[in-house]
Structures are given as C-alpha cells and as structure tokens.
Amino acid sequence: MTEKTPDDVFKLAKDENVEFVDVRFCDLPGIMQHFTIPISFFDESVFEDGLAFDGSSIRGFQSIHESDMLLLPDPATAQIDLFREAKTLNLNFFVHDPFTLEPYSRDPRNIARKAENYLISTGVADTAYFGAEAEFYIFDSVSFDSRTNGSFYEIDAISGWWNTGSPNELDGSPNRGYKVRPKGGYFPSPPSTTTSTCATRCCPT
Template sequence: MAKTADVIKMGKDVKMVDIRFIDMPGTWQHFTIPVRRLDEELFEEGIPFDGSSIRGFQEIHESDMLLMPDPDTAFIDPIADIPTLVITCDVYDPITLQPYERDPRYVARKAEAYLKQTGIADTVFFGPEAEFFIFDNVRYASSTNESYYHIDSDEGWWNSGRADRQNFGGQISPKRGYFPVPPTDTLQNVRSEIVMALEAAGIPMEIHHHEVATAGQTELGMRFDTLTRMADHLLVYKYIAKNVARKNGKTVTFMPKPLFGDNGSGMHVHSSLWKGDTNVF
C-alpha cells in the first residue's frame, strides 16, 4: 500500500498532477493541477468540484462535492508530453465527509466488503479480457439530410482492390484475424507500444495478439487482481490504448459490434474466490 509521502516524492519527477475520478456511466473524468499543490494537505482535505456537471451525480442546488486522492492509484503518465502524475480519487460528501453512494469505486469497495461479511470468501480476483478495434479512419453523421457511418482499416478485406493508394494486398478476410504474423498483422508494433505503456503505468501485462475479426481487432491480457484494483486498471487500459493509437494516427473503439458480418468485441471475465489460501470457486 502506497503512502502519501511516497506519492509526494514521485512529484519530484513531474510538472503536473492529473486528478481523476469515475462518473456513473464509467467514464474517467479529470482536471490538472501544478505539482506545487501536491502536499499532505491535498490528501487530507481533498479537492472540491462541481458534482452537478457530472452525469449521474448531484443537482445544481447540491453541487458541492469532494475528491479524496487515493495514493495507491498514483502512476507517472506514460502518454503525457508534459511529465504528469496521475492520481485517482474517491468521491465524498463535503458536509458529512462520508463516501458518496454513487461513486463507482465506493460501490466496488462495498461489494468486496460484503463478500468478506458473508464468510463465503475473503478475496475475489477478476481477469477481464477487454477486446477492441484499432481503425485507421472513422466517419459518421446524423443530420437533416444524411445519416451514415464509415469505418476503414488497411487490414479490411474490402480494401483488397483499392487503387487510389499503394496496396500490398494481404488483407484479412472475415473471421481470419486470429494470430497471423506480420505483415498480415499490421498492428504488432502498436500493440507492443500499448503494452509497454501499461507496464510503465504499473499494470502487469501477460499477452497481446490480433483477435479474430479483420480491421485490427485486438486483445491485451492483464494479470488478474481484486475488484476495485482491476476496475482501476481497466480505466488505465482503455486510456492508454486510445492514446497510443491516436499518437500512431489510428483510433480505438470498445464498441461491441462495429463491423457487420464479423466478430464483435467482448469482455470475458475470469473470476475466482479465495478463503485464505484455498480456492473455493
């Protein structure tokens, strides 16, 4: 468990501190403060924010809320151009100083506490497999005179006859994307960059590979962890995957079914229950 003093020491290597929390739909929200504000007081007193502007939180007449940084979540952002320390926060009521009931991290912690209370198990581990697509281009519109979406990928089988740019062939047919080596797999290096960035952020990775679908379907395997920690890791996973792809001129989507006629993306979750050293499920 990280101590506040350890996190403050991490501040010596950065210029900014990114303060993050999760809204009800599961989106990571953030704002940034200069590193000179990283001190004991920040962790003891928290940071106020407007809860009425966050989906699913407060009404305008009760908008004041409080973020309490969790030192266990701190990591140096491997994506940011300006050296930045990232800290995820718990949401609190500033009047009662109690955890906010709609904070997803609080919900996860309550679930873990309830498991222990039942006596069924002491610990639950989760290992999600979050699949996604890495596309080269995405366009869409829904307006008065048109409604459409257009997705493109150099790997897409529909580009086999494309003549408006250099075409090396070798596109991936529907449901034939599982495990081919480069050059058929065009995203080896991008995936490796994502994995290295995740490892730099403190998330143990186990594998990466091309998934079944054409057009850059991808899976990166994280090592299992407890519920709240794994939920935090999954937010980092999505953040880093999207930003590394963007730096490479590509775009990531975790949509379940962006392509007709080919495999969609799922998130299988492996789980196990432990009581002491005994695996009970």
C-alpha cells in the same frame, strides 16, 4: 494493484520532479473526468481534507442547488503520465459527500470498492477482476455523425476483410491481399496482421 501510501505518492512526485497532478474521477456512466493542479497545491491536506468540485457539472451527480462534492485520492493509482509535455502525476480519486464524508453512492469506483468488500465478506474470494479481457484495435479511419434526419458510423482498416476486392490499400499502395477473414483476427501472424510493429511500440507506454 500495488498498495501505496501518501508518503509513497509524495516520494514519487519528488523523485520524478513532477510539475502537475492530474486529478481523475469517474462520472455515473463510468467516463473518466479530470482537472489538473500545480504540484504546489498538492500536499498532505489533499489526503485528509480532499479537493472540492462542482458536482452539478458531472453527468448523473448533483443538482445545481446542492452541487458541492469532495474528492479523496486513492494512492494506489499514482503513476507518471508518459504523454504530457510537463511532468505530470496521474491520480484517481474517490467521490465523497463533503458534509458527511461518506462515499458517494453514484461514484462507479466506490460501487466497485463496495462490491469487492462484499465479495471478501462472503468468503467466496478475496480478489475481483473487472474488464480483465482488454480488446486492442487499430483503425485507419473512424467517422460518425448524428443529425436530425439520420445517423451513421463507419470504420475502416487496411487489414479489413471488406477491402479484399479493393485495387489499392488505404495508403494508395497496391492491394497485396492477406486480409483476415471475419472473426479470424484474434491471433493472426504476419503478413496477415500488419500492425505488429505499431503494437510493440504502444506496449511500453
């Protein structure tokens, strides 16, 4: 990831006429959490003093009796959100103890940073990649339920091999075959894959 300074972040916000900053951080299971602030609330003090939040509202963090937590931004993660109607700058934050300013031990991003620093200290390597093999799936339908008496999940896709015997595709058109066999969908070409156009439209964003 390209190194950036706070000045780089402010310049990006100014050049892009940013209206809001989306403050992002991870809970203990690694799920991204966020809240949004107006750009007028985002100045140099955020990088020095951080932003306070209620840690008792986040899974795996603090109890309600000692819920105060602090967020400090990671300038390297600044980027413009391409999907918001209002021009928004997305920025990841590290979680810190508000009194000692020590990195919070249950923040997954802090844990990853410690692991990277340890790796560097061993001399084995200077770079670590996490989740380098990203999977990409396009489903036509996803449903699930969890009740007292049972639970289930079900996915469906036009290209699914289980639809080989269906008289029609999920969109109602005739079944034209070309279903990808089980465990054979890593590098199929058209017409076996039907989502190439969708995938290329997704890539720029």
